[in-house]
Amino acid sequence: MDVTTVADDLVVIHDGTTVRRHDGLDADTAYDLDGTTVRTLPRPSGALRCRIATVNDVHFGEVEAGRVDDEPSGPIRRVPAGSEPYPEVMNRAAVEEIATIDAAAVIVKGDLSLDGAPQEWAAFEECYRTPFGDRLHVVRGNHDAYRHQAAYAGDRWIDLPGVAVALLDTAIPGATTGQLRPEQIEWLDAQCAASTDPVLVMGHHQQWIGQASGRRSDDYFGLHPDSSDALDAVVARRTSILAYAAGHTHRHRVRTMTVSGVPTIEVGCTKDFPGTWAEYRVYDGGVMQVVHRMSSPAALAWSESCRSLYSDFGIDYESYALGSLSDRCFNIELR
Numbered sequence: 593m594d595v596t597t598v599a600d601d602l603v604v605i606h607d608g609t610t611v612r613r614h615d616g617l618d619a620d621t622a623y624d625l626d627g628t629t630v631r632t633l634p635r636p637s638g639a640l641r642c643r644i645a646t647v648n649d650v651h652f653g654e655v656e657a658g659r660v661d662d663e664p665s666g667p668i669r670r671v672p673a674g675s676e677p678y679p680e681v682m683n684r685a686a687v688e689e690i691a692t693i694d695a696a697a698v699i700v701k702g703d704l705s706l707d708g709a710p711q712e713w714a715a716f717e718e719c720y721r722t723p724f725g726d727r728l729h730v731v732r733g734n735h736d737a738y739r740h741q742a743a744y745a746g747d748r749w750i751d752l753p754g755v756a757v758a759l760l761d762t763a764i765p766g767a768t769t770g771q772l773r774p775e776q777i778e779w780l781d782a783q784c785a786a787s788t789d790p791v792l793v794m795g796h797h798q799q800w801i802g803q804a805s806g807r808r809s810d811d812y813f814g815l816h817p818d819s820s821d822a823l824d825a826v827v828a829r830r831t832s833i834l835a836y837a838a839g840h841t842h843r844h845r846v847r848t849m850t851v852s853g854v855p856t857i858e859v860g861c862t863k864d865f866p867g868t869w870a871e872y873r874v875y876d877g878g879v880m881q882v883v884h885r886m887s888s889p890a891a892l893a894w895s896e897s898c899r900s901l902y903s904d905f906g907i908d909y910e911s912y913a914l915g916s917l918s919d920r921c922f923n924i925e926l927r
Contacts, residue, residue: 594914595628596866596885598921599873600635606885609892636923638876641754645690647869648701648796648839649861651735652679652719653712657864658901665904669864669897678894679863683719685891686862686869689884691723693871696752698724699759701839701859702733702796708741732763733796733840740765747776749783755874756787760795762815762838769812770797770840772819777826784830790926791832792872792879798838799823799856801847814840827852831927834879837870844868844883844915846922855924859883866914867895883920 597604600619605612605626612626620634655677657669671678690698700720705712713736720728732744742765750757758780762770772780772795784791800812800820808817815823815838827833828851835855842861849856859870866885873880886895901909914920 593626593628594866595630595917596914596920597882598630598633598917599880599882600633602882603630603632604885604887606887606892609889609896611887611892613887633880633921633923636873636875636878636880641874641876642696642752643693644697644699644752644755644757644792644872644874645693645695645869646699646701646794646837646859646872647683647686647690647862648859649703649733649842649863650679650683650686650700650716651703651706651861651863652683652715653706653709654679654863657898660902660905667900667903669901671894680715680719681890681894682863682867682886683716685867685886685888687719687723688888689886690869695724695727695871697750697757698728699750699757699794700728700730701759701794701837702731702763703735703839704730704732704744705736708736708739708743713743729757729759731759731761731794731796734763734768734770737763737765747779751789753874754789754876755879756783756789756791758783758791758793760793762795762797762819770795770815770819772815772823774822777819777822780823781826781830784826784832787832789832790834790879791830792834793823793827793836795836795838797840798858799836799847799849801850801856803850814838821850824849824851827854834924834927837881843913844919846919854927857881860913860915862886864901865895865898865909867891868920878926879924881920881922881924
C-alpha cells in the first residue's frame with residue numbers, strides 16, 4: 593500500500609489497483625486513513641494565484657518498457673498484440689486528470705517521443721495540444737534530439753499569475769547528456785533579475801550535485817557539472833528563483849543545490865511506474881508541489897505491471913522510481 597499523494601486538502605492511497613482518495617481535509621493535520629497515519633501539508637500563506645501541471649518522459653512511440661539498448665535482460669514489458677500502445681493509455685489518463693484542475697499552464701519537460709519521429713510528435717500533439725492549446729508549453733529532451741532534430745528547441749519564459757517559469761532547453765543534439773550554454777545562463781540571469789515574481793526553473797536533465805557524487809564527470813547522465821554549477825551560481829545571485837525541476841531520471845527525488853541551498857527536483861515519468869504528473873499550487877507565500885499517480889483502471893494496470901522493471905540488473909525500480917512521499921509532495925518556500 594502506497595500513500596502516493598498528500599496535499600493541504602487531499603490524501604490518495606493506492607493499494608495495487610485500488611484507489612482510496614480522501615478529499616476536503618484540513619491543512620497541516622494528522623489523519624488515520626486506511627490504517628496509516630498521514631499528515632496533510634501546511635498551506636502557504638496568502639491567496640492561491642494559479643495552478644501549473646507538468647509531465648515529462650511521456651515517450652510516444654515506445655513499445656517496450658524496460659529495454660536497455662540491445663540487452664536481452666529486463667524484464668521487458670510490452671502490451672499484447674492489437675492493444676492500444678501504453679504511451680497513449682498513460683498520457684490520455686494524465687490529460688484527463690490535468691483537465692480537472694484548470695491549470696494556467698501545462699508544461700512538458702522533454703522526451704515527448706522515443707526517437708523524434710514525425711508520427712511520434714504528431715501523437716503527442718494530438719494528445720496534449722488539442723485539449724490545452726495555448727496553455728501548453730513544451731521543451732525537448734534527449735529522445736527528441738538524437739538525430740539532431742530542432743523541433744521544440746529553445747528556452748521559454750512563461751509569465752503566469754504570481755509566478756514565472758523559465759523553461760530551459762538542456763538537450764545536446766545527438767547525445768543523452770545535457771548542458772546549458774553560456775548564452776542560456778546569461779539569458780536566465782537577465783530574465784530573473786528583471787522578474788517581479790518568484791521564478792520556477794524547469795528543464796529536462798537533472799542537475800549534477802557535487803557534494804552527492806563526490807566526483808565530476810564529463811559523461812554524467814544528466815546536466816553537465818559545469819552547467820550545473822553555472823545554474824547554481826545564477827540561483828545564488830537571483831533570490832527570485834525558488835527551485836529547479838527536471839525529469840530524465842524517471843524517478844522522484846529532491847536534493848539541495850550546493851551553493852544556493854535551493855531545491856533541485858526530479859519528477860518521475862508518465863509512461864510507466866508509477867505513472868505520474870506534478871501539480872504546482874502557487875500561493876502568495878510559496879509553492880506547493882503535489883505529485884499525482886494516474887488512477888484510471890487502464891493506467892494503473894499498466895503501471896503496476898512495471899514495478900519490477902530492470903530487476904535483472906539488480907535495480908529496485910519500485911523504490912527508485914517512487915521515491916519517498918517527501919520527494920513527491922512538499923512546499924517550496926519563498927527566499
